[in-house]
Amino acid sequence: MTIKYIRDEEPNLTPWESRDDEPINATDDRAGLDWDQLAFGYIKTDFNIRYTWRDGAWDGGVLTADETIPIHMAATCLHYGQQCFEGLKAFETANGDVTVFRVEENAKRMVRSCKKVLMEPPPEDMFIEAVYRVINANRRFVPPYGSGASLYIRPLMLGVGPQVGVKPSTEYLFTIFVLPVGPYFKEGFKPVDLVVEELIDRAAPLGVGDAKVGGNYAAGMRASLSAKQRGYTEVLYLDAKHKRFIDESGPANFFAITREGRYVTPKSTSILASITNDSLCILADEMGLRPERRPVAIEEIFSFQEAGCCGTAAVITPVGTITYRDREINYCPDGEPGPHCTALYRKLQAIQVGDAPDPHGWISKVPPA
Numbered sequence: 412m413t414i415k416y417i418r419d420e421e422p423n424l425t426p427w428e429s430r431d432d433e434p435i436n437a438t439d440d441r442a443g444l445d446w447d448q449l450a451f452g453y454i455k456t457d458f459n460i461r462y463t464w465r466d467g468a469w470d471g472g473v474l475t476a477d478e479t480i481p482i483h484m485a486a487t488c489l490h491y492g493q494q495c496f497e498g499l500k501a502f503e504t505a506n507g508d509v510t511v512f513r514v515e516e517n518a519k520r521m522v523r524s525c526k527k528v529l530m531e532p533p534p535e536d537m538f539i540e541a542v543y544r545v546i547n548a549n550r551r552f553v554p555p556y557g558s559g560a561s562l563y564i565r566p567l568m569l570g571v572g573p574q575v576g577v578k579p580s581t582e583y584l585f586t587i588f589v590l591p592v593g594p595y596f597k598e599g600f601k602p603v604d605l606v607v608e609e610l611i612d613r614a615a616p617l618g619v620g621d622a623k624v625g626g627n628y629a630a631g632m633r634a635s636l637s638a639k640q641r642g643y644t645e646v647l648y649l650d651a652k653h654k655r656f657i658d659e660s661g662p663a664n665f666f667a668i669t670r671e672g673r674y675v676t677p678k679s680t681s682i683l684a685s686i687t688n689d690s691l692c693i694l695a696d697e698m699g700l701r702p703e704r705r706p707v708a709i710e711e712i713f714s715f716q717e718a719g720c721c722g723t724a725a726v727i728t729p730v731g732t733i734t735y736r737d738r739e740i741n742y743c744p745d746g747e748p749g750p751h752c753t754a755l756y757r758k759l760q761a762i763q764v765g766d767a768p769d770p771h772g773w774i775s776k777v778p779p780a
């Protein structure tokens with residue numbers, strides 16, 4: 412793929428002088444990791460990719476082995492939170508291809524997040540090209556087909572120009588690093604325990620809760636820590652205005668299966684539009700679970716048949732219990748995920764690793780460099 416950018420000279424960050432020299436790590440040199448024991452944590456891989464926006468144009472991007480970012484101390488990302496990020500996954504298929512799941516949707520969402528905090532959005536084609544380039548450079552870290560692990564891709568946008576007044580940066584860094592990961596919750600595909608949070612809000616209805624900006628996660632850390640200290644896996648947030656409707660869980664959207672067999676998921680202006688959830692709504696529809704996206708009152712948890720958290724990292728994590736004030740509902744009394752969560756999980760995973768047909772065109776094969 413050749414994409415020409417307005418300013419195509421390469422910054423002098425690495426020994427590779429042109430894209431023709433770009434490193435590609437072959438599979439036979441696969442990193443010797445314990446693939447089925449991977450957790451969701453940082454692992455150093457070989458390369459990350461960086462593009463800079465300066466003087467009104469993006470450069471051509473460069474791969475580097477440097478894990479650090481030299482940054483001006485007055486950069487807007489450091490003081491005023493002018494940053495956002497994304498998260499998506501790559502998988503190896505049975506025939507050795509590497510595929511990414513719905514990369515165009517992550518590219519679009521990053522544009523939306525950037526616009527919300529007045530950053531220069533990376534063009535969608537540049538985002539996708541960057542994903543492919545960094546995967547090819549780290550091919551030996553793509554977990555083998557059948558291991559259950561995947562390559563997590565973390566695009567990040569930073570306002571790097573100096574400002575002391577509160578205003579947007581004049582310079583931006585778009586970077587992507589990748590790392591092989593196992594399940595987000597150590598439980599894997601096992602029920603987790605949520606507690607409803609009433610004392611801390613994650614995001615305001617007309618704020619930036621629907622953008623993937625770091626401040627939302629910092630705002631949730633106290634709640635998450637407190638939940639863990641009390642023996643729960645994560646929190647379930649309520650809408651900040653009424654404290655009546657379910658928003659989402661810390662790092663994932665929430666869904667439930669009603670007794671009537673419908674897939675229900677909250678509609679709210681303060682939650683992230685999960686690409687996994689959007690995919691599950693489509694799969695649920697195909698399975699006859701007639702999806703409903705609407706405000707979900709917290710009292711409804713006591714009448715659901717099953718519940719789950721969903722996201723790129725969490726995939727589908729079945730919810731075992733939800734504690735709300737002094738009441739607890741248990742969806743998995745035998746400790747096993749319910750049949751609908753299980754069917755949705757299996758279907759989604761089969762599509763992602765290429766074991767099931769992909770009628771919606773969610774999978775893109777990473778073109779060899």
Ligand SMILES: Cc1ncc(COP(=O)(O)O)c(C=O)c1O
Pocket residue numbers: 498659660661662663664682683684685686687688721722723724
């Ligand atoms: C707050 C929050 N909600 C939901 C999600 C799930 O979104 P997606 O399915 O696009 O990964 C994530 C993870 O990306 C998240 O951080």
